[in-house]
Amino acid sequence: MEYSDHKTSHLLKNTAGNNRQQRSPIKNNSYVYTWQKCQQNVSADNITGFSKLPQNIKDFLYFRHCRHYPMLLDLPDKCGGAEKSGDVFLLLVIKSSPANYERRAVLRNTWAKERLHNSVWIRRIFISGVSGAGYEKDRLNRLLKLEQKDHGDILQWDFSDTFYNLTLKQILFLEWMERNCPNARFLFNGDDDVFAHTNNMVVYLQSLKENNGSRHLFTGHLIQNVGPIRDPGSKYFIPVQVEESNSYPPYCGGGGFLLSGYTAMLIYHMSKSILILPIDDVYMGMCLAKAGLGPSSHMGVKTAGLHIPSSKVDGYSPCYYKDILLVHRFLPAQIYLMWHSIHSPNLKCGLSHT
Secondary structure, three states, rough: OOOOOOOOOOOOOOOOOOOOEEEEOOOOOOOEEEOOOOOOOHHHHHOOOOOOOOOHHHHHOOOOOOOOEEEOOOOOOOOOOHHHHEEEEEEEEEEEOOOOOOHHHHHHOOOOOOOOEEOOEEEEEEEEEEOHHHHHHHHHHHHHHHHHHHOOOOEEEHHHOHHHHHHHHHHHHHHHHHHHHHOOEEEEEEEEOEEEEEOOOOOOOHHOOOOOOOOOOOOOEOOOOOOOOOOOOOOOEEEOOOOOOOOOOOOEEEOOOEEHHHHHHHHHHHHOOOOOOHHHHHHHHHHHHHHHOEEEEEOOOOOOOOOOOOOOOOOOOOHHOOOOOOOOOOHHHHHHHHHHHOOOOOOOOHHHOO
16 A cells, blocks of 8 residues: 655644644635554564465555544535534435546536435535555545535545555544534445435435434444455455454445434444454444444345346336435446436336336
8 A cells, every 4th residue: 555645735744743633724714634644563564474465455454553644635614513513414425536536526416416305404525545656646636626626525534545444434534523523413324336315315314203313323235144254365355364253243235324423423432442344334333233233224225236127127217216225336327317317207107117
């Protein structure tokens, strides 16, 4: 992984020791809230079998202790300030790598559009690290900075945006949320390649008469009775040097899930005493288990894809998607078309689509 120092004029140098919080003025009386760079733990070399591990696992172990990184793009007023953050009913927290411009552009104009729906506010945030090296890295950082200027919806930290750093991305967001948006009622947490029917999410969440965001909720595609994949050829490879246990607690697939603000903050506080695991959705389950809570299944969340009853019909007919909460995965053009199709006043769904 690349952990080069970030050089920008708007970040103050820390002269009073490592990991001290800093503020520096930027436009509209806002500030960038940041930390100094976390250093590599060279003692990881002494872990049994370390030399035979793949490089991405080695990199993860070198920086596993790091939970704070310099912040490059901040949104301290996104929720109207901490005091007014209770006005945000559904906060869309979307994991997005710097290069995924087309996905972000489509989402801003479809399911992630900031709007008032059913008299409650939906707000949007993309969370990102840094990608590439040299000139490419600089270009991608400039891209996010331009998007931030135009849309005001990106949080970026100076860590390498890789698959094995998704858990770190989640923790950094939750730290930001505690500081800037602690009273948001509910969150949708998901990837930028899903089709999310956010209007349906609002209707579902408003139906929870006993929960206004102040009680436990964590629901999605429930996965249980599984454990670490020990095959080095798998994208999800987790060796015993990273996780000794052969079983995971129940969790929801990371493509997308819904949770209450209460549960989000609970997960953050549990995470402070749980060693980081690179599989982010499993890690959320670990934090819930430590709190004595668990995730639940929602039949409207299809992170494994949607089952279409016949190969003779169009698998992208909006009639199959108008009542779901989420489907994984969609290309940007498919998201754009589906969002407009399910909202078409001419949409008619009959027995041929059931």
